[in-house]
Amino acid sequence: MQPNAERLERMSGMLKRRGVILPAFEIHGGAKGLYDFGPVGGRLRNRVNQTWINHWLALGNIVELSCPTVTPYAVLEASGHVGEFSDFMTVCKGCEEASRADTLLEDYHPNPDALTKDELQTLLDASNPPCPTCDAQDWTEITAQNLMFNTTIGAGSSGRAGFLRPETAQGMFTSFPALLRHNRDRLPFGAIQVGKGYRNEISPRQGMIRLREFNMAELEYFFNPHEDQNHDFSPWMETKLSLVPDGQSVLEATIPSALESNIIRHSTVGYFMAQTYDFLVKVGIDPARLRFRQHEADEMAHYASDCWDAEILGSYGWIECVGIAHRGCYDLEAHEKATGKTLRARREFSEPKVVEIDGWTINGATAGPAFRALAGAVKHALEALDASASFPAKIKLTNGELVEVLPEHVKRVQRTETITGEWYIPHVVEPAFGIDRIIWHILDHAYDDESKEGDDYTVLRLSDHVAPVDFCVFPLFEKDGMGEMARQLHRKLCARPGLVSVYDSSGSIGRRYARADEIGVPRCLTVDHQSIEDQTVTVRDRDTGEQHRVHIDELV
RNA sequence: GCGGAUAUGGUGAAGUGGUAUCAUAGGAGGUUUCCAACCUUUUGUCGUGGGUUCAACUCCCGCUAUCCGCACCA
Numbered sequence: 001m002q003p004n005a006e007r008l009e010r011m012s013g014m015l016k017r018r019g020v021i022l023p024a025f026e027i028h029g030g031a032k033g034l035y036d037f038g039p040v041g042g043r044l045r046n047r048v049n050q051t052w053i054n055h056w057l058a059l060g061n062i063v064e065l066s067c068p069t070v071t072p073y074a075v076l077e078a079s080g081h082v083g084e085f086s087d088f089m090t091v092c093k094g095c096e097e098a099s100r101a102d103t104l105l106e107d108y109h110p111n112p113d114a115l116t117k118d119e120l121q122t123l124l125d126a127s128n129p130p131c132p133t134c135d136a137q138d139w140t141e142i143t144a145q146n147l148m149f150n151t152t153i154g155a156g157s158s159g160r161a162g163f164l165r166p167e168t169a170q171g172m173f174t175s176f177p178a179l180l181r182h183n184r185d186r187l188p189f190g191a192i193q194v195g196k197g198y199r200n201e202i203s204p205r206q207g208m209i210r211l212r213e214f215n216m217a218e219l220e221y222f223f224n225p226h227e228d229q230n231h232d233f234s235p236w237m238e239t240k241l242s243l244v245p246d247g248q249s250v251l252e253a254t255i256p257s258a259l260e261s262n263i264i265r266h267s268t269v270g271y272f273m274a275q276t277y278d279f280l281v282k283v284g285i286d287p288a289r290l291r292f293r294q295h296e297a298d299e300m301a302h303y304a305s306d307c308w309d310a311e312i313l314g315s316y317g318w319i320e321c322v323g324i325a326h327r328g329c330y331d332l333e334a335h336e337k338a339t340g341k342t343l344r345a346r347r348e349f350s351e352p353k354v355v356e357i358d359g360w361t362i363n364g365a366t367a368g369p370a371f372r373a374l375a376g377a378v379k380h381a382l383e384a385l386d387a388s389a390s391f392p393a394k395i396k397l398t399n400g401e402l403v404e405v406l407p408e409h410v411k412r413v414q415r416t417e418t419i420t421g422e423w424y425i426p427h428v429v430e431p432a433f434g435i436d437r438i439i440w441h442i443l444d445h446a447y448d449d450e451s452k453e454g455d456d457y458t459v460l461r462l463s464d465h466v467a468p469v470d471f472c473v474f475p476l477f478e479k480d481g482m483g484e485m486a487r488q489l490h491r492k493l494c495a496r497p498g499l500v501s502v503y504d505s506s507g508s509i510g511r512r513y514a515r516a517d518e519i520g521v522p523r524c525l526t527v528d529h530q531s532i533e534d535q536t537v538t539v540r541d542r543d544t545g546e547q548h549r550v551h552i553d554e555l556v
Numbered sequence: 557g558c559g560g561a562u563a564u565g566g567u568g569a570a571g572u573g574g575u576a577u578c579a580u581a582g583g584a585g586g587u588u589u590c591c592a593a594c595c596u597u598u599u600g601u602c603g604u605g606g607g608u609u610c611a612a613c614u615c616c617c618g619c620u621a622u623c624c625g626c627a628c629c630a
Contacts, residue, residue: 005623010568017567017581023621029604030621085629147629201629203557207622210629295630309630320630434630457592476589506583510591517591526590538590545591 008315011447012207014458018519020044020443020468021208033204033212035436040519043468043500045215048283048439049194051465052217055279062190062219063182067171069196070153073161077116078338079170079331081163085147085199088120092131093138101142104129117142149198164198169430172220173331176343179222187345187426188223194435206316208440215435222426223268224347225329231271233259241277242291250291263294265306265326268429272324276310276431280322283438284463286445289313293320305330312437314444321437329425336425348421355417358387360410367409378403382410442466446520460520461543471501471555472516476528478505486527489537492556517542525555 015021019038023030037045056062076082088101101120102112108127112120121142128137143150148166152159165171172179172191183189194217204210223229233256240252245263255264255274264270273292281287295307310322332343362368362379371378377397382405385395391407442462449458462468471493475486483505493501502521504512509526516524524540531537536549 013567032621199629203628323630474590508588508591508593510593513590514592528589540590547590
């Protein structure tokens with residue numbers, strides 16, 4: 001543990017010194033749980049994000065969204081976050097002491113913890129309990145406090161309550177009608193979003209691991225639960241992953257075999273586990289320090305029916321960096337209920353269903369005047385009866401009222417309906433990536449300060465996909481035209497979209513290689529005397545130190 | 557939120573009731589034909605706010621941040 005802690009200190013120092021990751025707002029004293037990606041880290045973060053986006057767009061049925069971080073209260077109330085993430089507070093106007101509303105109302109309700117904000121407010125207004133501190137009975141309006149950042153959308157009395165989003169997912173669920181239309185009503189499809197999320201953590205810890213503002217990248221994959229997804233697992237037939245099934249010890253298995261033995265319960269979850277494995281390895285996570293752990297039933301989030309975390313082993317132990325959750329129809333159904341809007345897709349049956357309808361309904365001309373306001377409820381009750389019913393009869397309505405229905409109020413209904421399909425709520429599998437945690441582990445796995453025969457020498461062995469700088473350009477000496485030629489080459493490289501080059505002419509050549517290695521530049525280009533003669537430069541590889549000459553036209 | 561430790565140039569450290577030392581890094585110049593070489597020169601520091609004192613980086617108190625447990629959270 002001790003050498004590990006020292007390595008962690010050296011690494012954090014380097015990350016700060018070289019502008020990869022720094023405490024935010026440090027000149028003002030800093031702020032807990034908030035970090036800057038500096039001049040090097042900014043590029044790294046961008047490349048991880050872009051690699052992530054490209055990884056999913058390659059599937060062919062994925063679109064990218066960007067939704068607001070400021071989110072109205074109602075959205076997160078519908079999703080369950082207000083209930084799950086918040087405590088409801090009210091402040092005594094007598095002594096300014098804040099109390100939890102559900103605690104105050106324990107004497108007035110069997111389970112106030114389960115109430116919504118509005119229900120608590122109603123109950124608080126009705127019961128008006130005394131303040132436990134000063135016995136006053138005068139409370140402010142209930143506000144939600146806790147893990148989500150509260151904000152007000154708009155000014156003054158016209159402002160609406162809102163939050164900074166705790167996850168990007170809800171915007172993708174609320175955009176479902178637009179997504180479905182874009183995909184011309186055909187499932188499956190996915191939506192991805194990369195962006196910031198916010199959680200007002202009580203106690204952020206462990207550097208980048210628990211942040212108050214963090215980068216997340218989420219994919220919502222919508223599919224028809226009645227249909228086999230037929231995922232192509234052929235690329236992963238031989239790839240063994242470390243799996244930790246619910247409450248059991250670790251085992252090595254391929255995804256297809258784990259699906260076969262029902263350790264992974266759903267093929268779409270398994271498919272995204274495999275894709276997630278590929279992504280993490282692509283950006284430089286060591287497969288030997290990667291495992292997938294299944295959530296036990298009691299730790300499952302409120303929306304999930306099965307969940308696997310990708311955990312990565314680093315300086316802080318095994319840390320969950322990706323959650324792959326089967327959310328079922330939870331979210332779309334929740335937003336449907338809250339809004340009354342339809343968030344469904346249509347599926348046609350392979351054979352139309354022919355349904356014999358044989359029962360009763362009201363005769364509007366007579367039942368309408370007879371039952372007036374109750375006519376709708378009577379119709380509903382009658383249609384639930386089967387064909388054998390006879391009239392007159394006493395019918396119980398849903399509101400408990402008993403009405404007498406006479407033969408002239410009713411009509412027989414006998415017809416045949418052909419039903420060609422139905423509307424259903426799509427199911428969702430959600431791989432959710434904590435980008436900051438992944439970046440931390442990319443750095444952790446890439447950081448090597450024990451090479452070069454025991455001497456302290458630091459190399460960041462980053463994957464080419466995410467290295468923040470592609471090339472360093474060095475003149476061997478800044479004279480005889482070498483400096484000028486190197487500068488020109490540097491500018492040419494920088495002019496290429498997406499390419500980053502750094503020019504460095506100070507110090508010995510060895511020192512400059514060392515500086516480049518420290519931030520993980522994969523290749524250094526050195527202009528020497530021969531370059532002036534024949535327009536070639538040496539290309540030096542970060543990991544092997546090997547050099548070969550290349551004509552500059554091949555580079556740009 | 558509770559308990560413990562810590563805070564000195566960019567980084568890593570030393571030190572004292574009388575405004576600070578070293579290494580390394582950075583800039584400029586020189587030297588050098590490819591892996592942190594060398595020479596000259598230069599920049600830059602006591603987390604923050606109070607208190608005690610003639611004088612506080614040093615002693616005391618608060619705050620902020622960092623690290624480690626516990627709790628919380630996914």
